[in-house]
Amino acid sequence: MEVQPDLASDEVKHLQRCINDLVTVLALPAIWSGGDPSHVLHTLLDALMRMLRLALVSVRLTDPVGESPLEIVRVAEQRGPMPSAHEICEALSQCFKNESRKWPPQLRNLMGEGDVSIVPLPLGLQGELGVIVVVAERTDFPRQTEALLLSVAANQASIGLQEARLLSQQKRLASELDRRVEQRTAELATANEGLRKELSERRLVEERLGQGERELKRSEVRKAAIVDAALDCIVTINHEGCITEFNPAAEHTFGYRRDEVLGKRLVDVIIPPSLREKHRQGFARYMATGEGQVLGKRIEMTAVRADGSQFPVELAITRIPLEGPPSFTGYLRDITERTRARQELRRSEAFLAEAQHLSRIGSFSWRVETDEITWSEQLYRIFQIDRDAQVTFELIGTRIHPEDLAVFQEHIARTRRDRSEVRLEFRLQMPDGAVKYVHVAAHIRGDHGQLEYIGAVQDVTERRSSEEALNKARSALSQVARVTSLGVLTASIAHEVNQPLSGIVTNASTCLRMLAADPPNVEGARETVRRTIRDGNRASEVISRLRALFSKKSAVTQSMDLNEATREVIALSLSELRRSRVVLRPELADNLPLVTGDRVQLQQVILNLLRNAADAMNTIDDRPRDLVIRTEPEDEDRVRLSVSDVGIGLEPRAADRIFEAFYTTKDEGMGIGLSVSRSIIERHDGRLWATPNNGPGITFSFSIPCRPGGVASDGTRASRIPSVSGAA
Amino acid sequence: MELRHERRASERPLVSVIDDDDSVRDSLPDLLGEFGFAARTFSSAEEFLASDCVDQARCLILDIAMPGMTGPDLQRELKLRGREIPIIFITASTDQTVRPRLIERGAIECLFKPFSDTSLLEAVNSALHLK
Numbered sequence: 001m002e003v004q005p006d007l008a009s010d011e012v013k014h015l016q017r018c019i020n021d022l023v024t025v026l027a028l029p030a031i032w033s034g035g036d037p038s039h040v041l042h043t044l045l046d047a048l049m050r051m052l053r054l055a056l057v058s059v060r061l062t063d064p065v066g067e068s069p070l071e072i073v074r075v076a077e078q079r080g081p082m083p084s085a086h087e088i089c090e091a092l093s094q095c096f097k098n099e100s101r102k103w104p105p106q107l108r109n110l111m112g113e114g115d116v117s118i119v120p121l122p123l124g125l126q127g128e129l130g131v132i133v134v135v136a137e138r139t140d141f142p143r144q145t146e147a148l149l150l151s152v153a154a155n156q157a158s159i160g161l162q163e164a165r166l167l168s169q170q171k172r173l174a175s176e177l178d179r180r181v182e183q184r185t186a187e188l189a190t191a192n193e194g195l196r197k198e199l200s201e202r203r204l205v206e207e208r209l210g211q212g213e214r215e216l217k218r219s220e221v222r223k224a225a226i227v228d229a230a231l232d233c234i235v236t237i238n239h240e241g242c243i244t245e246f247n248p249a250a251e252h253t254f255g256y257r258r259d260e261v262l263g264k265r266l267v268d269v270i271i272p273p274s275l276r277e278k279h280r281q282g283f284a285r286y287m288a289t290g291e292g293q294v295l296g297k298r299i300e301m302t303a304v305r306a307d308g309s310q311f312p313v314e315l316a317i318t319r320i321p322l323e324g325p326p327s328f329t330g331y332l333r334d335i336t337e338r339t340r341a342r343q344e345l346r347r348s349e350a351f352l353a354e355a356q357h358l359s360r361i362g363s364f365s366w367r368v369e370t371d372e373i374t375w376s377e378q379l380y381r382i383f384q385i386d387r388d389a390q391v392t393f394e395l396i397g398t399r400i401h402p403e404d405l406a407v408f409q410e411h412i413a414r415t416r417r418d419r420s421e422v423r424l425e426f427r428l429q430m431p432d433g434a435v436k437y438v439h440v441a442a443h444i445r446g447d448h449g450q451l452e453y454i455g456a457v458q459d460v461t462e463r464r465s466s467e468e469a470l471n472k473a474r475s476a477l478s479q480v481a482r483v484t485s486l487g488v489l490t491a492s493i494a495h496e497v498n499q500p501l502s503g504i505v506t507n508a509s510t511c512l513r514m515l516a517a518d519p520p521n522v523e524g525a526r527e528t529v530r531r532t533i534r535d536g537n538r539a540s541e542v543i544s545r546l547r548a549l550f551s552k553k554s555a556v557t558q559s560m561d562l563n564e565a566t567r568e569v570i571a572l573s574l575s576e577l578r579r580s581r582v583v584l585r586p587e588l589a590d591n592l593p594l595v596t597g598d599r600v601q602l603q604q605v606i607l608n609l610l611r612n613a614a615d616a617m618n619t620i621d622d623r624p625r626d627l628v629i630r631t632e633p634e635d636e637d638r639v640r641l642s643v644s645d646v647g648i649g650l651e652p653r654a655a656d657r658i659f660e661a662f663y664t665t666k667d668e669g670m671g672i673g674l675s676v677s678r679s680i681i682e683r684h685d686g687r688l689w690a691t692p693n694n695g696p697g698i699t700f701s702f703s704i705p706c707r708p709g710g711v712a713s714d715g716t717r718a719s720r721i722p723s724v725s726g727a728a
Numbered sequence: 729m730e731l732r733h734e735r736r737a738s739e740r741p742l743v744s745v746i747d748d749d750d751s752v753r754d755s756l757p758d759l760l761g762e763f764g765f766a767a768r769t770f771s772s773a774e775e776f777l778a779s780d781c782v783d784q785a786r787c788l789i790l791d792i793a794m795p796g797m798t799g800p801d802l803q804r805e806l807k808l809r810g811r812e813i814p815i816i817f818i819t820a821s822t823d824q825t826v827r828p829r830l831i832e833r834g835a836i837e838c839l840f841k842p843f844s845d846t847s848l849l850e851a852v853n854s855a856l857h858l859k
Contacts (some may be wrong), residue, residue, distance in 0.1 A: 495793075498820035502841030503751025506759050509845035513762040528758060535751045575820075578748070579793040 012298065012316070016331065018145040019226075020318060021051045023329070025153050026223050027322055029215055032160045036168065037061060038070060040160040045074045048134060048153055052146055055116060055137045060089040061123070061130035061161070070130075092118075092133050117141040121154040129161055152222075159218060163211075170207060233313075233332040237266045239325040241283050253334050255306035266330070272304040287326070295319060295328075300335065312339045353377055360459035366442070368416060368451040382438065382459050384430050401427035401435060415453070419444050422455055436461045495575050496542045503535035560599050562639055563588045563631055569606045570629070577627070580614045587630040593706045595639050597684045602704075605677040605688070609643040609700050612674070616647025616697065623696070634703050638686075642701035649698050650690065677702075740766040741856055744781050746773060746802070747791035747818065752841075756789065763849055773797035777805065785813050787836075787855040789848075792819040792826065803833070814855035818843065 024047060032040045045057050054076060061070040073085040083091075117136050123129035132154060136142070142150055178200065233250035237243055243266050246258045254261075254270055261269050267279045286292035294317050303313040314333045319326055353376070356362055362379025366372070373391040380387045383399050393412065400408050404426040411424050422442035427435050442455020511528040514521035570586060577584050595602075610629065617625040626646050634640040674688075681688040686704030693699055743765045745756045757767035768785075770776040774797055792799040799817055806813060817830050817838040827838040837851035 494822040495820040498822075498841040499749045500751055502749075502818075502820065502843070503755045505842035505844065506752070506755035506848075510755065510759040510762055513759070513845070517762075524758060528755070531751070531754055535755075538751070578795045581795055 009298065014145070016316060016318065018149065019329075019331075020321070021149055022152060022226060023223075024051070024321060025149065025156055026219060026226075027320075028156055029160055029163075029219050030322075032164065033212070033215060035164060037161050037164045038072075040157060040164055041070065041072050044153060044157050044160070045072060045132075048132075048150075049074050049076065051149065052134065052136065052142070054134050056088075056135040057132065058085070058089050058092060059123075059130060059132045060092075062128070119150065121150055123154060123158045123161060125158075129158055132157065155222075163215065167211070170211075174204065174207075233330075233334075235266060235270075235330045235332065236320065236327060237330070238327045239287065241265050241267060241280075243269065244327065245329075250332070253305070253332070254303070270303045270332075272302055272310050275302065303332065311336045357381070360462075362457045364442075364453075364455055364457065366453040366455075368419075368444075368453065379457055382436070382457060383428065399428050399430070401429040403427070419451065422453060425460070437464045493542075493572075495579075496572070497539055499575075500535040500539035500542070504532050504539070507532040507535065557596055557598055559594045559596050560602075561592070562595050562602070562641060563592050565599055565603050566606055566629065566631060566641065569603050569610065573607065573610050577610070577614055580618060580625070582614045582617060582625045582627050584610075585626065585628045587628060589630075589632045591633075592631055592639060593633060593637075595684075595704055596707050597704060598680075601680045602684070605680050605702065606641065606643075608674070608677050612700070613643050613645035613647065616645050616649075618647075620647055620696075637706050638703050639706060640701055640703040642699050644693060644697060644699040646693070646695065646697040649692055649696060740764060741786040742766045742768065742781070742784050743787045743789060743852060744776060744785040744813075745769045745789045746771075746776050746794075746799075747789075748772060748794045749791065749820070752791070752818070759845055759848070760852070763852065765852065773799070773802040773805075776802070782806075782809075782811060787852055788813050788815045789852075790815050790817055792817050792830075792838075793821065800830070800833075803835070807834075816848075816851045816855060 028040075028043060028047065031043055041059050041061075045059060048054060048057055054074075056073065056075050058073040059071070071085045071089040073088045117138060117140075119134050119136075119142055121132040121134065123131060134142075134150065228248050230247055230249055233253050234245065234247040235243060235250050236245035242263050243261050246256070246261050248258075250256075251258055256269065267276050267283070271279050282292065282294065286295070294315070296316075296318065298314060298316050300312060300314050302310050304310050312335050314335050316331045318329050318331075320329055356376055356378035360378070360382065362382050363376045364379055365374045371393065373393075373396075375391050377387070380389075383396070385391070385395065385399065389395060397405060397409070408424070408426050411422070414420065415422055421444070422440055425437065425439045427437055429435055437460045439458045439460045440455060442453040444451055444453050446452045507528040511525045511532070514525040514528065566586070566588060570584065574584070606629075610627070613627050614625075617627070623646060628644045629641070630644070631639065631641045678688045681702045681704060684704045686702055688700070688702040690698055690700050743760050745753060745760075745767055746769075747753055747756075748771050753769040753771065757769060760767040765787075768779075768781055770779065770781075772794055773790075776782065777797075788802075790799040790802060797805070799815075799819075803815055812834075815835045817826075817835050818841060819826065819838065820841045822840070824840075827840075830838045836855045837847075839847060839851065
């Protein structure tokens, strides 16, 4: 994503201008070559005036060698009669106490009217050569880039002046030599004249050569320092399109060493083969006609690295403002990241559209003041409205189910009035009669006068039908669980019934034998009959408990005593628990409020919790297998039942999963008990949860309201509890 | 007659009934008495081991599933003590597969509650090598 492109573009333009100026300043020594200090300073001051739009610039050389003192002043516009250059320089020097080395780097508001910034630039390492003073009518002067330019200019001037001084010294020495040689020559024979001439000329040539090389070298070093440090790739080419400079950033970006590419055509180095011809033609056209589409603009193009990989670059080309055959500087920047970010934005937009499609969620905005409504593509799809259509409430109304239309309109009117959050569910009716359920949620944004709702519309038709399917599956699951627990219970039922039966049979046999004896043992027989009756009643109790638990009655909500229901379950489970060597301790609260619910289903849950607790302890041998079942009132209107064991407990991770269907930690479990238990409790408006004990083991608890919402009066409520047909 | 009865009672072989169920403990001694055996009842294996019956009983009628020490636990314990009393297991369980396993481990018989008086008599006689 591009952040504030205008700003970035301005910044780039500014930097380009700065670099151009730097190149110009760096090119000055070439112009100064052979000139005197006055020539150096005139050109420099002109250049600075132009580049920095100065109000005034002055220079005073404090140590002119063999020349008259040099003072030059440039003024942008003359206002009235101007004092002489000497007067101005004198005034400035007075300001700065003639101690240029101690001058502050910048002074403000010293002269005349208005805000001006005055910057002294000492010449020479210690300011020994003199000082340039620049004055600009701007308080932000000099900006960072201008300060850089000024310091480079001052350095260039110092070097130029020193060289000019050197040159004039050399000239003086040379003429002195000439004079001496002439003297000597006069003394010697004229025959030596040819030799003398030759020597003199050779010396001059050599001196000039040496001087030229030195100048070039210095200029190169300075330029290289700037170019090398640049973050962008800087490549210069000559009029033939051949590379004459290739900075480290370019080496790094393109994967070539500078010495590999110098002299090669730029087009052949960094342009992908397929585009080379086009670039060649463009360059040739520019060279022929001076027209080009590239120069001075910022363009994006594809470049190629040494390894052949291609990548996007941003390119700006400027013509180097030097005389002679044209040459150009290209600034290139690898914009792979920027391009990728842009592509990613496009991709995430595509993802969003796809996600809306898949999740059947459409988004919208609604300007409350103007009723301007904007829809995402998916929303048109949900409403089955043509994408070109102008969305209005009237148009939306044609799709809303007639029975829901009034509610919808009422809601919109209220939203307009209250600026409240939107959250509603209603039906749509498609032209073909199909009905869709949609859920709408929106919140308000913006300030007064520009209020806008941003929201989403979800097609929940499928969820609706799957919820129904889920309910069916859940009740089927509950049946399975019931059958399963019955299977496991069979053994305990048989055990429970066989005990009294055994007593009955034995007593009856004994009775017969006692009566058959001679004489009959009537008293003994009477005792056995008493015991037979007792055992018979015991068996009968077992049977009636079973009948209560497995009666064919469908689900009924009734007012019931949870303690009593719990006691029945305990009675049924006791022998099974005893065989598992579980020590059961019931702690049932007195005065427990009645609850309203399905007795059989709640007993099923209690039974399940007891069996789970017993199972959790069947490998425990180092401590008593204590099991506590507790009932207690919770808050004012709820009742809680909890079952605590001292068993193996749960791994922390399993705690989240134990309530999932078919998740089991037991070797033989089906993993539906807790899942069904939870759904039963939730249908009683209660909750079922597990907490690890302080000591070993775990506590399962459920809490249900004494009167689940509206059970007694609201018939639909009861029908929500799936009927459970007896599996017996 | 009273005297004869007592004398005979002292000569009767002692059968111990060990079961946590009241109905069994209440009913079996009378029936065993009718068969001509003396009987003593215990509600747990631990109670039996603590009594002098360990050395006197000629036969055990032993419930399999009991809180604490189970029937088979007691069988192992007695074997360890070198006191091998013939054992008739009784159980209210319906799992028929336990019978062959118990007999294989040395039990005389395994009866499923409710059992008939004749099958009990046969088993006790068999334990005492009376027939």
